[in-house]
Amino acid sequence: xxxxxxxxxxxxxxxxxxxxxxxxxxxxxxxxxxxxxxxxxxxxxxxxxxxxxxxxxxxxxxxxxxxxxxxxxxxxxxxxxxxxxxxxxxxxxxxxxxxxxxxxxxxxxxxxxxxxxxxxxxxxxxxxxxxxxxxxxxxxxxxxxxxxxxxxxxxxxxxxxxxxxxxxxxxxxxxxxxxxxxxxxxxxxxxxx
Numbered sequence: 001x002x003x004x005x006x007x008x009x010x011x012x013x014x015x016x017x018x019x020x021x022x023x024x025x026x027x028x029x030x031x032x033x034x035x036x037x038x039x040x041x042x043x044x045x046x047x048x049x050x051x052x053x054x055x056x057x058x059x060x061x062x063x064x065x066x067x068x069x070x071x072x073x074x075x076x077x078x079x080x081x082x083x084x085x086x087x088x089x090x091x092x093x094x095x096x097x098x099x100x101x102x103x104x105x106x107x108x109x110x111x112x113x114x115x116x117x118x119x120x121x122x123x124x125x126x127x128x129x130x131x132x133x134x135x136x137x138x139x140x141x142x143x144x145x146x147x148x149x150x151x152x153x154x155x156x157x158x159x160x161x162x163x164x165x166x167x168x169x170x171x172x173x174x175x176x177x178x179x180x181x182x183x184x185x186x187x188x189x190x191x192x193x
Contacts, residue, residue: 009049013042016059020066026121027070029083029110041066063126064136067118083110108158116151123148 020041025034045052045062055061085107109117115137122133123144130148134141155161 005049005053008053009046012053012058012062016062020062023063023121023126024066024070026106026109026125027067027114027118028073029106037066037069040069044069060132060136063122064138067122067136070118071114083107104158104160105155108155108161111158112151112154116147116154119144119147120151120155 017038020038021034024037024041025031028034028037041062044065045058052058052061085103109120112120118137119133122128122136123130128136130141130144133144137144
């Protein structure tokens with residue numbers, strides 16, 4: 001790779017690393033795997049950086065690679081993964097209702113099928129349009145709409161999320177990232193606080 005391409009790639013990684021890891025975390029549900037997933041996507045992008053950089057939207061190109069890498073883990077292993085509700089070791093309990101609600105929402109998100117989870121994450125957390133999500137996932141906008149509707153319905157039906165707005169806690173009815181009501185996840189090295 002030429003020095004100029006190398007510099008552009010490094011600038012891209014520095015600017016987008018946290019965002020890619022956050023997206024990978026929301027897709028996979030595992031903080032450590034999310035970093036591996038982001039690294040794998042960037043390694044693939046590095047190999048063809050000239051083509052990626054020449055595309056209209058390099059970030060969308062790398063995001064598509066990220067989603068593909070996440071899907072590949074299910075194709076290759078065919079091992080059912082079980083995500084736990086408990087956070088990994090080393091995280092302190094946060095007593096605020098917002099953090100508890102976010103954990104409940106992430107647990108519910110982890111229970112969605114991979115395609116619905118990808119649509120919900122890309123559409124509402126990454127705030128992509130239906131067309132952008134369809135392009136990223138290689139499907140039609142109608143598929144994105146139906147998968148988003150099904151995914152949001154499952155989130156609303158998840159115990160503790162559907163009635164959460166009545167208690168004054170941000171919940172699934174206003175999924176973080178949804179249009180008009182933006183709650184950003186804060187990241188610490190790509191993980192959710």
